[in-house]
Amino acid sequence: MPTYGERTIAFERGEGLYLFDTEGRRYLDFGAGIAVVALGHAHPHLVKALQEQAAKLWHCSNLYRIPGQEKAGERLVANTFADTVFFCNSGAEAIECGIKMVRKHYDHVGQPERYRVMTIEGAFHGRTLATLSAGKQEKVIKGFEPLVEGFDQVPFGNLNALKGAITAETGAILLEPVQGESGVKPMDLDYIRAVRDVCDEFGLLMFLDEIQCGMGRTGKLFAHEWAGVKPDIVASAKGLGGGFPVGACLATEKAAAGMIAGSHGSTFGGNPLAVAAINAVLDVMLQDGFLPQVEKMGKLLRDKLETVAARHPKVLAGVRGAGLMLGLRCVVPNGDVVAALQRNGMLTVPAGDNIVRLLPPLVLEPQHVEEAIGILDRTCMELAAA
Ligand SMILES: *Cc1c(COP(=O)(O)O)cnc(C)c1O
Helix, strand or coil: CCCCCCCCCCEEEEEECEEEECCCCEEEECCHHHHCCCCCECCHHHHHHHHHHHHHCCCCCCCCCCHHHHHHHHHHHHCCCCCEEEEECCHHHHHHHHHHHHHHHHHHCCCCCCCEEEEECCCCCCCCHHHHHHHCCHHHHCCCCCCCCCEEEECCCCHHHHHHHCCCCEEEEEECCEECCCCCEECCHHHHHHHHHHHHHHCCEEEEECCCCCCCCCCCCCHHHHHCCCCCEEEECHHHHECECCEEEEECCCCCCCCCCCCCCCCCCCCHHHHHHHHHHHHHHCCCCHHHHHHHHHHHHHHHHHHHHHHCCCCEEEEEEECCEEEEEECCCHHHHHHHHHHCCEECEEECCCEEEECCCCCCCHHHHHHHHHHHHHHHHHHHHC
């Protein structure tokens, strides 16, 4: 179906930060398949892990124990707030699991009327019916009404509006610590902490969408760690499988109390091949020094981007974001910047609010920053002259 508009280049292979198209042209990949290829293309450890697992067992169903799934779950629990994990195949499915968990939780504690989930303007939670109903973005919901019932939305960063919108039917607040699709908007850490307090005050579940900002992207395994809060439910996907399609819904024992045998399931979720990818990603990401290096590289990239933006005020208005999830605020249409960068051999991703998103693989090195800055500088010069 023509759901993706016109596409021009096709890639044949990738290596680290680079992609090579069918004509042999090399591109510096600062999109990483939209924050997915966290360890770069064809990372030797991931390739080896998948090749070895592929030769042994791809799939067997969750009717049986899957040791690799138990291992991945235990590692996610050991390194996060979570007590328990459900594995699925995508971000939207991880959010769906969280939404179902919220409803089931309140049913379990005898308050089934508290099924409503509050979301934040600018949210993107996926494209299934429930997740697009949660996000409420005009261009995502258009033509797909009626929406799934049970979602309310409040303005970004406004704590009073959020408190004022809580009713006896509210069960959870769902937010992205750094909004991605709407334009790389980090939430204030104070706001995130205040939302935790509100959840405690009103007995609500704090449900975070860390599908894009999690898995090391901001320099912590999950972005909420910067705020020092303990959420109740977190959805993960994108970087979690390093390019293999996976998702996971992490939760506390309390939030997941209603999720018992038979209440949820997935044919493919957490199958041996998928969890081999997750475990291989965790092998690398949990090594000492990996996350601090992401933070360091994020600072380096951001500093250099600020300088480029200052040099080209006719094209760029500034930089925002967190870690290696950065957005260039554009003066000219962001689509023109993305296209011009692509012509000059660098891949980026457009976002809302006239933003160009930079989401490089987390294994970025200073030489890649230099190369990106060179291409960006040249591209801005061309755009300013046009
Ligand atoms: C990508 C994304 C999703 C949806 O993930 P899919 O794997 O495409 O279903 C949900 N929330 C956020 C914040 C995302 O970035």
